[in-house]
Amino acid sequence: MKAEQVLHMNSGDDDKSYAQNSTIQNVRLSMTRSVRQSAIMEAYKSTSFPKTMSIGDLGCSLGPNTLLVASDAIDAVEIVHKELNQPLPEIHIQLNDLPGNDFNGLINSLEGFKKTHRCFISVVPGSFYGRLFPSHSLHFIHSSSSLNWLSQVPLDLQNEENVKINRGKLCISKTSPPCVLEAYSKQFQRDFSLFLKCRGEELVPGGCMVLTLLSRSTSENSDPSSLGIGLQWEILAQALVDMASEGIVDEKKIDLCNAPFYVPSLEEMKHAIETEGSFSIKSIESFDVTYNGTKVEDTVTTALKLSINAQQMAKMIRAVTESILVSHFGEEIIDELFVRYSYLLEDYYSKNMHGCTTAVVFMKRNVP
């Protein structure tokens, strides 16, 4: 099954919604604002100051973060317009997400934005692991916190014979055999290359792209489960295994469930971009967001502290993973699962520091 058939962030605006639980994603957007603005300016200049500047934001979801890229784009273009005395272009923002996203909610939020921001906005539903826009129709593409989601669970792990390979786990785990990591890594390479190919076709030559996604820090390279989101899947699996031992969850269902989620290293991304060939890397770096005020030393740029407790973290993880978990385990276990998850996380936090590394890649479409 393809991820696009089930995956979506939690809809609405209540306390379980993604809109109310996307602080980490917001921090990621704030931290990458200057790279994004530089890239938009570069795109505007190197595509010869188009009359309409078309911008695609892929995996836009719904909430306070959704229109940040749009305002950044408007600001960036305005700076260039003033600096170089160029006529102000029209700005066309195109917001993409999977068909299961809450587009009614998104569309309701646009009216207020359009009153205070001079731009055209359209909505493009579909998987970004395929073409979304006409050829050479965009000048800048952005995607944040989305590309860790794979198009599907690696085929090797869907195989009936192989389901037990990753027994009692939901993703790559410390105890997963190497073939699990290999299957995930291959799927990422396939998906990411396809993503690059499609975006290369959609961008005007000289157009730019900025991607922000969870990545592994250098020390994690050999152990992709040790920190960051890998840990969240690990603790979720633990909560499920506990529930299975009490007969609340069918153990076989845990064996059959693997999340279509992968956290690549910077090297894997670089390799894929260079091999695919549509883009040149202008910059690639990573930064750490650390929770509970602890500082992770292993960073490229400065670590950002984010005060967040286990309950808040549990809500965030629920807002992001619930659609996938419901499709495997049904709705009835979710409340219980996240109560247990929250306790396990609190226990973990009391003993460990915890952080999340984010990569930001700025690249430019090669002129063929």
Add this chain to the structure above:
Amino acid sequence: MKAEQVLHMNSGDDDKSYAQNSTIQNVRLSMTRSVRQSAIMEAYKSTSFPKTMSIGDLGCSLGPNTLLVASDAIDAVEIVHKELNQPLPEIHIQLNDLPGNDFNGLINSLEGFKKTHRCFISVVPGSFYGRLFPSHSLHFIHSSSSLNWLSQVPLDLQNEENVKINRGKLCISKTSPPCVLEAYSKQFQRDFSLFLKCRGEELVPGGCMVLTLLSRSTSENSDPSSLGIGLQWEILAQALVDMASEGIVDEKKIDLCNAPFYVPSLEEMKHAIETEGSFSIKSIESFDVTYNGTKVEDTVTTALKLSINAQQMAKMIRAVTESILVSHFGEEIIDELFVRYSYLLEDYYSKNMHGCTTAVVFMKRNVP
């Protein structure tokens, strides 16, 4: 209040939904298919065979009719491609409706379509009485069964002193004083001119537009309430007045309610198009759809018979008008209102023939 804040066709897929009750709109689309196809072919040729053919469908709503224009466009372009041996362009369909439309439902229906039709589809929420698309970004624009909705109730009828001018009526009625017709007619001229101006800016020079809307037939020119949709508002008002006499509805609310709906004559449309100046009329004609198998003799083209009973008609009118009626009278009276409406309509049908005139205008963007 602007119509865009409340107006939408009934959402969902149940027996009260627009999707299940849009047969008349479907007939209108079938009857205008050949004009639409000619216009798409003309647009494709006269904009010098663009690599991407961009098409806007304004007031797309949701249901079996929503993607008919997209398939027509794909077919028409394919015909020209074969005839003139031109490379097949990419086709970009942009579906517009007011923000209250059921976009989640619409977006769910797109996935199946995209599997069998080679095109890009995006969704553009907003009022077409304003700019929706970047300048010169479309090659063909279409709108069917939408332009009878005005941007607002004519201001003269919103005036506190004037609310009693159209007492006990919901729209232009046989008993409305001439100033009511005048106020509606002026609002239509203002709205339609603004629509033309915006579309003129969005279309590439040489691009084409086809508009289909309810119109008055020649004999109705002096009496815009006599047939067609005017009659539906008349009977709806009658049902409400009956309910007011029984104390179920507040009579004052009926006086305060006027629908933002107008049925122009062909002459009014021609005049507005010529005065605004962005477009040249390639063809303008009207045809009648008659219900209950009766034949309306006064037609430009042949009348089309449509077998439909009072109950079906009541469902259609409900699917289209419910959002406006709820905003004035509240949800609680709607079921009762349409039971009464259905009886009144049945009585009317037993004594009268009934029909609806539709105009179809094919125009071309002037080269400035």
